[in-house]
């Protein structure tokens with residue numbers, strides 16, 4: 075039994091029974107040797123569900139509460155719980171393989187393991203003492219740096235406790251008289267190094283405490299570090315990843331394991347005993363090991379704290395059944411170091427906000443993802459690294475970052491989002507490369523634990539490799555793509571004329587952009603010195619999804635752990651779909667617009683070739699062209715805008731608008747027919763221009779006229795599908811802005827409807843005006859000039875209404891509402907379409923113009939009505955939420971313009987503002 079024979083186990087039971095009154099007769103467990111894990115607890119008989127496993131009387135527990143009374147000279151708080159228990163173990167350590175003579179805990183101390191030389195902490199401590207052996211040197215030199223860091227942290231704790239214990243003993247030699255070890259009891263002085271070697275090599279007090287203690291509430295404050303105990307019998311239980319067989323009752327909590335109430339009808343024998351029950355759902359069959367899940371710990375943690383790792387198969391990573399984790403602290407710190415003088419600001423900001431350290435990658439829950447803390451740190455680094463000194467701009471960048479960490483915003487900018495993903499990819503690739511080149515040799519000779527430990531170290535490396543690969547895969551960029559990316563020259567290095575500083579600044583952002591974007595840019599970029607077409611800057615095909623998630627706002631430091639993970643997971647699992655929908659919607663919308671405009675232009679061209687379009691009967695054709703160009707461009711803008719704002723109401727508005735387009739384009743077939751065909755029976759030989767028969771102009775344009783409603787109709791169905799996909803996700807944008815209050819949500823939705831209607835009003839107004847200009851107004855009249863001038867005026871008025879409703883400016887809102895009502899009278903013009911005096915003028919366009927005018931009238935009226943409702947909602951607490959994007963835009967507008975220069979890193983802030991409803995999805 076590895077240092078524990080049957081007699082010692084029996085003596086432990088006798089001690090528990092006779093000295094502490096424990097009922098040991100009913101015990102159905104015993105310790106047995108487990109290859110590679112020392113001893114473990116096993117069932118000696120079948121244990122039915124919900125059985126009491128054992129109850130350890132509180133006097134038999136070894137903790138600050140039971141040890142302190144043994145040392146009257148130690149004042150409460152003078153030594154920590156770990157130090158007290160370590161001191162006691164040191165004073166009563168059994169010599170060699172003998173039993174401990176401690177009258178209080180002797181039989182228990184005797185059962186503790188004696189050899190901790192396989193523990194990684196021993197290797198490091200011995201290295202410090204210049205006493206390491208070849209095997210531990212080899213192993214220590216081969217552990218992954220992240221594990222090394224974890225061991226170093228533990229080492230600091232070790233030295234701190236050791237210094238306290240040794241210091242106390244040196245200053246209170248009288249305490250030695252309490253020792254059951256003759257060499258200590260009679261010592262007149264203590265020789266620190268000898269004591270240390272004793273402390274380390276034989277009984278490892280610190281290790282015994284560290285690897286065997288469990289959470290046990292002895293202090294008022296739950297997080298008091300003294301809330302732990304050593305617990306006989308329980309401490310034979312090994313760690314199990316899958317399930318726990320041992321449950322403490324709730325009043326005595328245990329770290330990382332779910333406590334439970336005593337099963338019904340079962341009472342603890344002693345009120346103050348630390349009781350443990352078996353599982354409630356299964357019988358633990360005889361001979362089976364009872365495992366205890368120490369906590370949801372990473373292998374790195376298990377390795378550094380307990381000296382073992384959980385083994386796994388590669389398929390466990392891909393299936394998500396193994397929760398691989400990699401700490402990337404050193405990579406992130408290296409990045410910060412490379413950031414130059416601004417690194418101090420980055421470090422301070424992260425520390426100050428509680429986001430320093432604990433940056434990890436996770437393979438589960440799937441898909442593999444970075445931790446929220448890591449994303450947060452990378453966002454800040456990417457936002458600041460281009461600045462050389464702290465300036466106003468760095469302050470605004472930090473504010474934007476803080477907004478994201480506080481959940482006010484989702485992202486800093488789309489540029490920043492791409493960048494941190496790129497950085498993440500670089501980190502993952504570096505981890506992969508490093509893990510691939512690790513070469514730990516399994517057979518080192520030496521004691522039996524060496525090859526077992528070498529295998530543990532190898533598993534740590536494999537975990538790094540596979541988690542990094544899983545994250546690379548979930549980022550969606552395979553190694554080949556990123557390798558190609560690196561082969562491309564940095565865009566900012568392209569030869570550009572010096573005068574193009576702004577262009578250079580814009581281009582420099584592409585250095586971090588994904589491959590397709592850079593390829594597009596490179597393809598568009600002329601080799602030397604000439605000007606870029608400005609449109610080339612607008613073409614972006616992002617590869618990586620932007621962060622959008624229904625709980626992506628779970629963002630503060632204290633939300634790490636399970637909540638943080640689920641948040642991260644949501645980011646990586648929900649986003650790609652949303653982004654795909656957004657990209658397809660935008661791309662599809664743009665493609666449809668191009669096709670429809672081309673169709674209409676063909677009709678226009680064909681008709682214009684044969685008739686004089688100035689004639690009023692043909693004016694429907696230029697009207698049709700102008701209207702559809704306007705409508706398509708407007709709708710594309712609205713679609714991009716809705717996706718950027720994550721405004722589902724605007725998307726639904728677009729669907730309605732699109733259905734109106736179907737009607738308009740269908741009406742156009744009829745209107746074009748009445749404009750062109752005057753002799754339906756004539757064919758091309760008799761009347762090519764006015765005929766309706768075979769070969770005529772009408773037959774030539776008819777297919778093109780038909781294509782438009784068909785394409786618009788089909789694209790409408792496709793849009794409905796994608797808008798539905800986005801509906802649920804975008805609902806969360808409102809949630810992020812106004813919170814969970816349903817009343818606030820309704821008010822905010824009315825506000826969104828209002829803003830959306832104002833945009834449609836503008837289109838309707840321009841549409842009607844344009845048709846009137848083409849149809850009836852002579853260019854040289856004053857009315858023509860006034861009608862044109864009305865367009866910017868109405869634009870300003872509508873913006874004024876938007877500002878009024880957003881900023882809750884009452885006087886402006888009142889004026890806007892009055893003007894809206896007054897503007898309704900403008901639609902008296904409808905009468906003119908039908909008046910005998912003027913109806914001739916409108917004949918060929920009457921149907922579309924009437925439809926258009928009525929819709930515009932209704933839209934404006936709806937805007938007025940919703941405006942009243944929004945007005946009623948003023949001063950009800952929504953202002954802050956509505957103002958988010960305004961404040962943000964204002965805050966960042968300075969970085970979108972102004973002097974060119976690479977320092978304006980996130981000049982894209984303006985276009986991808988991070989706040990709830992202002993996030994780009996491109």
Ligand SMILES: C[S@@+](CC[C@H](N)C(=O)[O-])C[C@H]1O[C@@H](n2cnc3c(N)ncnc32)[C@H](O)[C@@H]1O
Nearest residue numbers: 110111112113285286309310311312313380382
């Ligand atoms: C609380 S003790 C468990 C009993 C211990 N095995 C013994 O022999 O006394 C914790 C220690 O057991 C070992 N251990 C626990 N679970 C293990 C596992 N799943 N694989 C390998 N070793 C394990 C580690 O050495 C750890 O530090």
